[in-house]
Amino acid sequence: MEEGDWYELQNFKITFASGQTRVTRSRYQINLSNYSFIFKIQPLSYCNYYRFQPFNSIHRGLSHPKFSIDLYGALVVVGEIEEDEMENHIIQFSLINIESVISTFK
Numbered sequence: 001m002e003e004g005d006w007y008e009l010q011n012f013k014i015t016f017a018s019g020q021t022r023v024t025r026s027r028y029q030i031n032l033s034n035y036s037f038i039f040k041i042q043p044l045s046y047c048n049y050y051r052f053q054p055f056n057s058i059h060r061g062l063s064h065p066k067f068s069i070d071l072y073g074a075l076v077v078v079g080e081i082e083e084d085e086m087e088n089h090i091i092q093f094s095l096i097n098i099e100s101v102i103s104t105f106k
Contacts, residue, residue, distance in 0.1 A: 006044060010037040025067055055097040073098050 001007060009030065017029040032038075053069045063069050073095035082090045 001038070006041050008039045008041050010039075011035045020066070022066055025064075055095075055099075071095060 009032070011033065013031045013033070014028050015031050017024075017027055022029075052072050053063050055073070057063055058069070058071075075093060076096055077092075077094035079092035082092075084090055
């Protein structure tokens with residue numbers, strides 16, 4: 001599967017979201033099985049579904065730590081990929097707010 005492409009799912013279940021980290025704010029998640037099918041399809045619309053968070057909201061701790069968020073900025077530092085004791089992959093990075101950089105040069 002490629003990010004940005006559209007797919008049709010068949011033979012799947014919708015269940016309550018569980019686990020420590022959820023990738024959406026939805027209370028539900030899609031569960032696939034060995035009988036599930038995924039087909040690439042033509043886009044039904046060209047709407048973006050990003051939920052960009054303002055940098056000041058993130059700095060003030062207003063974004064829920066258990067939900068994924070979309071960020072937009074200039075990547076200025078990227079660390080090495082690390083693995084923690086739970087075998088999660090972690091990468092440290094730094095972004096700068098593009099809006100503040102652009103307003104500085106106006």
